[in-house]
Amino acid sequence: MASRSTSENTLKILSFIIRLMLNIIFYIAIIYLIARISQITYNFTYQIFGQVTSEEAPGTDVVIQIKKGESTMNIASKLERNKVIVNKYSFYVKAKLKKYVIMPGTYTVNTSMTYDEIFTAITVPSADETGEPAE
Numbered sequence: 001m002a003s004r005s006t007s008e009n010t011l012k013i014l015s016f017i018i019r020l021m022l023n024i025i026f027y028i029a030i031i032y033l034i035a036r037i038s039q040i041t042y043n044f045t046y047q048i049f050g051q052v053t054s055e056e057a058p059g060t061d062v063v064i065q066i067k068k069g070e071s072t073m074n075i076a077s078k079l080e081r082n083k084v085i086v087n088k089y090s091f092y093v094k095a096k097l098k099k100y101v102i103m104p105g106t107y108t109v110n111t112s113m114t115y116d117e118i119f120t121a122i123t124v125p126s127a128d129e130t131g132e133p134a135e
Contacts, residue, residue: 047090051114059112068104
């Protein structure tokens with residue numbers, strides 16, 4: 001009888017330790033996920049409201065052609081593909097929040113330009129093309 005109660009106590013203790021370990025692992029995973037999501041959110045928000053550049057000065061000049069009626073997301077994709085901006089989604093959100101009107105034309109932008117400097121360049125009609133804004 002004593003051996004049976006000892007083995008039951010051992011199982012209870014073992015069960016308690018396993019549940020405790022699983023709870024600890026679960027809460028560590030939750031804390032890690034919250035920290036990671038916070039970091040991603042901070043970086044994205046900083047790209048929208050901060051002074052982010054793709055490269056340090058002097059950077060590289062890139063010629064971008066924006067066609068009449070071209071979408072803002074398509075323009076952002078072009079800029080990201082040419083390594084002018086860090087993230088096309090943050091560029092797109094900034095364009096929509098600030099209600100920038102991107103003009104068609106051919107522009108020379110630099111990889112060391114901030115988003116605001118890029119918008120300053122591409123919201124003014126270029127010398128080769130004037131007309132209606134891009135979408």
